Amino acid sequence: MVFQGSSAAISHTGKVRSNNQDSGFCGSNLFVVADGMGGHAGGDVASSLAVRRLESLDHAFSTTTEAEAALQDALADTAAELIDTVKVRPELAGMGTTVSALVMVDSYAVIAHIGDSRLYLFRDGALTQITTDHTFVQRLVDSGRITPEEARYHPRRSVLMRVLGDMDPDPEIDTFIMPTQPGDRWLLCSDGLSGVIDDAHTAKALGQGWAPGRTADNLLKQALDGGAPDNVTIVIVDVGGQHPLFSGPPTIVGSASHPLGIDVPAARPQRSSWLHPGRQAANEPSHFEPAVEFLEELIEEDRRRARRRRLTWLGGFIVILAAIGVVLFAGYNWTQSRFFVGADDDTVVIYRGIQAGIGPISLSSPEEDTGILLDDLPAYQLQAVQQTISADSLADARAIVENLRVEGGGS
Incomplete structure (x- = not known):
């Protein structure tokens, strides 16, 4: 029907x-x-x-x-x-x-x-x-x-x-x-x-x-x-x-x-030279029928493209990590050029670094133990030391310690 x-x-x-x-x-x-x-x-x-x-x-x-x-x-x-x-x-x-x-x-x-x-x-x-x-x-x-x-x-x-x-x-x-x-x-x-x-x-x-x-x-x-x-x-x-x-x-x-769609004119030969090579027409479809043996070549090319893509991502990730590492290294080196005067359990100590840390990692370490007892310092000096006193250099830190020693009467 x-x-x-x-x-x-x-x-x-x-x-x-x-x-x-x-x-x-x-x-x-x-x-x-x-x-x-x-x-x-x-x-x-x-x-x-x-x-x-x-x-x-x-x-x-x-x-x-x-x-x-x-x-x-x-x-x-x-x-x-x-x-x-x-x-x-x-x-x-x-x-x-x-x-x-x-x-x-x-x-x-x-x-x-x-x-x-x-x-x-x-x-x-x-x-x-x-x-x-x-x-x-x-x-x-x-x-x-x-x-x-x-x-x-x-x-x-x-x-x-x-x-x-x-x-x-x-x-x-x-x-x-x-x-x-x-x-x-x-x-x-x-x-x-x-x-x-x-x-x-x-x-x-x-x-x-x-x-x-x-x-x-x-x-x-x-x-x-x-x-x-x-x-x-x-x-x-x-x-x-x-x-x-x-x-x-x-x-x-x-x-x-179109009734005449099949009676198309013969294709004109294309001239080409090393200056003007013949090119595929822009309106030609990109799809075609590959030979059977070409399939594995296409699959392998796709694998190579995937590997290149992964390597590109990996390379970019490594570059980013390297840049972060350089910044962290430069920042850490700067912190180690700084000093401050502070206290440990019972004495005044000169520290290298800054009064900060990254998580459990401290950005300072003892540089010199001055031997000045905290108990020998006046109350105002003890408070300043416990809150830490920043110094621009090791020499500047030693000068601060010497001033504490003179004013506090320490030996």
């Missing part, structure tokens, strides 16, 4: 990219987000080819198994078409695309996924990420090397380990079937949204109860307000609900919406 629900799709170039390499599709039963990569032209072509190939699946399927097989076949055909395209247009070598696709079959959702675009389910006020990113940092998270929060800002967060591209004729696609129910809200999006807006804000927008189109506009605005460094594509699918049911032709957004 034809899916009963409402939906909307929207795509935006973002604030940094000069072109939109994303594609999105919103039909009667089929919903797709594809994030292309491979340069200014290659990404457009790859995501467009994926959506155009999947477009034929936008009809009612009799069983979920049939829909799942159709998704797998269509994506395998897309990979073959990408390979054939590069044979004709070698300047597009290296192009590829992520794909997150959803086919509704009765009360079930049939899902196909490869790459780092995402599919979420919002049900009963809770947002759940259904797909798993096929990225380097996700492997680090899965292995316990980093936390999900650290993955959001990891320098390798855009490195894809699996992608639908022109190198693999038999791509590994994740497919699964999930029951769905009235009131469910499905979100398909490129990493231009999920990389900028966290799950809490996404859930808040989805939970407002707005129609899919208004909800998609709100999420896009949040991504743009957050800088939108990449293309942003959003598809929202409501199962049943209060909003008008889907009707009319499918909605195609992004590069796939």
